[in-house]
Amino acid sequence: MSEQTLIKEICPTTTRDWLADGALLVDVREVQETEALAFDEADMLRIPLSAFEERYSEIPKDRTVVMACRSGARSLRAAGFLANHGYDNVVNMQHGMLRWAEKGFPVKGSEAEKARKGESDCCSQPGCC
């Protein structure tokens, strides 16, 4: 997906293993996106990228953190930002909600039913890059 070496990237399947082992999922998509389709994970944070600079300190430094968004692009930049701000345990979930939903992993929201059937157009709207 990207030629960079700063941040480790993992797939949605590996992400679920890490979450089961206590990692924290951080979703950086905007509110209208998460209201339509959200990761159905109990232990997670939602910090929109547009508010990330002000709110990133809500993320604990003593846990492994998996950053996520729609396609993995915005979350990668957020992960880089965290790495540059003293966070050592940050990884990026490659392919984002697109692949997560495609795999049939837990989702909720107004588009969840459609996503489960692979019809959701929510994922086709560009949440910008």
Next chain:
Amino acid sequence: MKNIKVLGPGCPKCKTTYQNALEAVKQSGVEAEVEKIEDIMKMMKYNVLTTPVLMIDEEIKVRGRVANVNEIKDLLTE
């Protein structure tokens, strides 16, 4: 010579900002070079989050939206 950077992964808003920067330089007559930066490592170095980002002489001036020509001209002649 001023240095203008437009950072972003190449989405339509990034391209528009880049074109606006070129036009602003032309209209203002200010001596400046305009760079388009799409490399993720460079974007991370500058802690780019929302895109596009417009930088002038290594200082972030506009982020997360398209900067229009007049706005860029004003920034160049500040």
